[in-house]
Amino acid sequence: MISKLAMPDSPATWIKNPLAIWTGSEADARGGIVVCDGQISEVLAQGQKPSGPVAQTFDASEHVILPGLINTHHHFYQTLTRAYPTALNKALFPWLKSLYVVWAKLTPEMLSVATELALTELLLSGCTTAADHHYLFPDGLEHAIDIQAGVAQNIGMRMTLTRGSMSLGEDDGGLPPQTTVQTEADILADSERLIKTWHENKPGAMLQVALAPCSPFSVTTELMQESAKMADQYDVRLHTHLAETLDEEAFCLERFGLRTVDYLQSVGWLSGRTWLAHGIHFNEMEIRQLGEAGVGICHCPNSNMMLASGICRTQELEAAGCPVGLGVDGSASNDHSNMINEVRQAMYLQRLHYGADTIRHTDAFRWATQGSAKVLGRDDIGEISPGKRTDLALFKLDELRFSGHHDALAALLLGGANQADRVMIEGQWKVIDGALPDVDLEDLKHRHQAAARLLASLM
Numbered sequence: 001m002i003s004k005l006a007m008p009d010s011p012a013t014w015i016k017n018p019l020a021i022w023t024g025s026e027a028d029a030r031g032g033i034v035v036c037d038g039q040i041s042e043v044l045a046q047g048q049k050p051s052g053p054v055a056q057t058f059d060a061s062e063h064v065i066l067p068g069l070i071n072t073h074h075h076f077y078q079t080l081t082r083a084y085p086t087a088l089n090k091a092l093f094p095w096l097k098s099l100y101v102v103w104a105k106l107t108p109e110m111l112s113v114a115t116e117l118a119l120t121e122l123l124l125s126g127c128t129t130a131a132d133h134h135y136l137f138p139d140g141l142e143h144a145i146d147i148q149a150g151v152a153q154n155i156g157m158r159m160t161l162t163r164g165s166m167s168l169g170e171d172d173g174g175l176p177p178q179t180t181v182q183t184e185a186d187i188l189a190d191s192e193r194l195i196k197t198w199h200e201n202k203p204g205a206m207l208q209v210a211l212a213p214c215s216p217f218s219v220t221t222e223l224m225q226e227s228a229k230m231a232d233q234y235d236v237r238l239h240t241h242l243a244e245t246l247d248e249e250a251f252c253l254e255r256f257g258l259r260t261v262d263y264l265q266s267v268g269w270l271s272g273r274t275w276l277a278h279g280i281h282f283n284e285m286e287i288r289q290l291g292e293a294g295v296g297i298c299h300c301p302n303s304n305m306m307l308a309s310g311i312c313r314t315q316e317l318e319a320a321g322c323p324v325g326l327g328v329d330g331s332a333s334n335d336h337s338n339m340i341n342e343v344r345q346a347m348y349l350q351r352l353h354y355g356a357d358t359i360r361h362t363d364a365f366r367w368a369t370q371g372s373a374k375v376l377g378r379d380d381i382g383e384i385s386p387g388k389r390t391d392l393a394l395f396k397l398d399e400l401r402f403s404g405h406h407d408a409l410a411a412l413l414l415g416g417a418n419q420a421d422r423v424m425i426e427g428q429w430k431v432i433d434g435a436l437p438d439v440d441l442e443d444l445k446h447r448h449q450a451a452a453r454l455l456a457s458l459m
């Protein structure tokens with residue numbers, strides 16, 4: 001059978017007869033898909049042809065097709081402090097303490113090239129939508145989010161820009177140095193300005209804004225409360241780090257007399273507009289509360305292993321009603337920004353925790369696509385079905401590592417794919433033959449390395 005929407009007026013492209021395809025639904029898509037005007041118009045069963053004329057045909061017989069991967073938590077600026085000597089081999093709190101002082105020297109030029117590099121790296125790994133959690137606004141970097149919006153527009157990537165914040169410095173019992181925090185009034189005024197400037201509230205939105213106080217140990221209770229009110233007022237999403245480590249749980253108990261989820265509830269954040277990075281240390285009752293509220297969880301397997309933070313309980317959280325998605329987390333705790341690699345790591349870490357017959361490779365694909373879309377509050381991306389936006393990642397299995405494979409979809413993760421051959425966003429090919437037309441990667445690396453060296457030299 002052919003599933004289709006009303007025939008479009010403008011030229012359509014048939015992405016024909018893929019080697020394998022994972023759509024996120026039960027539909028037979030072996031005949032490929034028809035895309036038009038940034039939207040998927042038809043999904044074709046084996047042997048079926050488009051119901052109307054197509055202007056172009058793309059032979060996908062050597063490609064595995066996935067919905068574009070969705071990264072729901074990152075810190076782009078951290079690409080400048082990968083494998084940073086004083087941060088090596090540390091758990092979260094001492095790791096943060098060793099890096100806050102470096103990050104405090106960030107400049108607009110550094111953030112711009114870090115954003116460019118992270119988005120490019122993500123794109124090449126099959127990622128089509130990314131949420132960045134930016135919470136550093138030192139003097140001179142007041143327009144950090146506007147810089148990121150400009151870079152995302154230039155590259156043509158879909159983004160959730162999160163207006164991060166820190167308002168609780170060391171002098172007041174917080175973790176970050178005083179020089180890295182802002183006042184609640186400044187944060188809220190900028191948050192409102194950014195929503196009004198950049199937030200698109202429509203299907204196919206390329207840029208959305210969310211409010212994202214950094215973590216319980218770096219923001220004040222008042223800022224959490226006021227951010228929740230503003231998110232309600234403007235109908236935008238809320239994001240923060242929560243339950244990443246037991247140090248954080250101890251901090252909440254000592255400062256607020258509450259465990260992390262009780263604290264979240266006390267500040268008005270236990271709602272379906274909230275998504276949390278990590279979400280590791282929850283008890284049974286907390287998982288029930290989060291599920292009933294529909295709070296989204298971003299699982300960050302590489303980062304959790306790097307900092308030895310723990311393992312996200314994806315199965316219990318999903319069963320309770322929480323959308324679960326994936327994120328690469330910041331590039332100082334991963335340290336790469338490769339989404340297809342993150343999907344592989346999620347499969348392995350969760351399989352180690354729950355068993356080989358419980359976690360399937362398709363679970364990992366689901367988290368990175370449909371799950372991540374739900375985490376970001378979107379129903380227009382994350383699967384391949386009529387009416388969804390045409391965000392696609394196509395991989396070839398022509399490297400030595402895949403030779404001898406039988407199940408092409410499983411081979412993508414088991415063989416360790418790390419680069420897409422083609423990526424389409426909103427109907428436009430952004431990656432062609434494993435490269436970005438118009439982007440000089442050598443020049444980008446050179447500029448980024450220079451910025452990283454300059455940042456380290458300011459210490």
Ligand SMILES: [Zn+2]
Pocket residue numbers: 073074075133241277329330
């Ligand atoms: Zn993070």
